[in-house]
Amino acid sequence: MRRVICSAFGDPLALEVIEEPTPEPPPGEVLVEVTAVGVSFVDGLVVRGSYQVRPPLPFTPGSCVVGRVAAAGEGVDHLGPGTAVAAVLTDFGGYASHVTAPAGAVVPVPDGVAAEVAAGAMESYLTMAFATTHRITVGRGDHVVVLGAGGGIGQAAIDVASGLGACVVAVASTEDKRAAAKAVGAEVALGYDDLKGEIRAATGGGADVVIDPVGGPASESALRALATGGRFCVFGFASGEIPRLPANIVLLRNRTVVGVDWGDWSREVGGPQGNAALLADVLERIGRGVYRPRQPSTAPMADAGRVLELVGERQAIGKYVLRP
Incomplete structure (x- = not known):
């Protein structure tokens, strides 16, 4: 088998590909021959040592894998x-040609769902499915700012x-990204200039929900644009800056x-x-066309470092997957 190795936290371009014997699945687990593995912003943080979870070195990045069962324990x-x-691997290890995983964490992929689409969608759609089933409500007619x-x-x-x-208002930094947002269902696409005013104008007075995976100065502007009873959802800090949200703005209008x-x-x-059940539901919805993830960009496993840099610098549109 082949897998990507991170020997020291730091530059993703230092990642290496090694070869080693393919393992046998232990009792209760399966060996999966990986067809596609999702690449995420979090993967890059883990490799740089900037994430809250720091695996012992050396380790193999990646969590969201799709493939075929090669052997069962x-x-x-x-x-x-x-x-x-x-499968979602709890201890990383996904950037590999073969992985072992507990059978209870492995979910069949419905017919008609391509491996690269499933791998590219898993982390993002699981995050949103978790958000809308466990953390917030999104109702018909709500104005959701992303x-x-x-x-x-x-x-x-x-x-x-x-x-x-929901009526979705997308916010993105370039024309290409705004066009991509409208292609997947956004009714309005904005830039980051005068964000509070633009959001209020686009929503007729204020947003019901803000989805914020970016952080930085945009967070406070979007918070100030919430309607009465609005929900501001903190997903992450892709900008690299953790905002200090003013508590008085949260208090006002019961936000x-x-x-x-x-x-x-x-x-x-x-x-x-629980995660396997959520994953099964996400994949079933993709199979029925309820969720419509875009075709991801693909790259060979040897290009993992380059892809992580691209994603980390927020130059990628949509998702990337690696093909072992």
């Missing part, structure tokens, strides 16, 4: 060789919110700030079984 009877499956609308989380947020009947950390939930409260 003792006690696994429901996942035969050749079954198309997806910051960072050209990225993976942003694209999933637009798709999920518009599918729930709410909500943290959305799907990764923590999947490791702790939800656990592998």
Whole structure:
């Protein structure tokens, strides 16, 4: 098998590909021959040592894998060789040609859902599915503002919110990203200039929900543009700057700030079984066309470092997947 190795926290371009014997699946687990693995902004943070979870070195990045069962360990009877499956790995290790995973965390991929589409959608759509089932409500007619609308989380947020009947206002930094946001369902696409005023004008007075995976100065502007009872959802800080949100603006008009950390939930409260159920639902909705993730860009595993730099610098539109 082949896998990407991070030997020291720092520059993603220092990642290496090594070869080693393919493992046998232990009891209760399956060996998956990986077809596609999703690349995320978080992967780059982990490689740089900037994420709250720091795996012991050396390690292999990546969590969201799609492939086919190559072998099943003792006690696994429901996942035969050749079954198309997806899994979220709790201890990283996804940038590899083969991975082992507990059978309870592995979910069959519905017929008609391409491996690269499933791998590219998993993290972003799981995050949004977790948000809308465990953290916030999005109702028909709500005005939902999505910051960072050209990225993976942003694209999933637009798709999920518009599918729930919301009126989506996308915010992105370039014309290409704004066009991509409108292509997946945003009714309006804005830049970051005069954000509070632009959001209020586009929503007829204020947003009901703000999805913010960006952070930085845009966060406070979007918070100030919330309507009465509005929900401001903190997803992450792709800008690299953690905002200091003024509590008085939260107090005014009964606004709410909500943290959305799907990764923590999947490791702790939800656990592998809860996360597998959420993943099965996401993949089923993709298969039925309820969720409509865009075709991701693809790259060979040897280009993992270059792709992580591209995603980390917010130059990518949509998602990337690696093909081992």
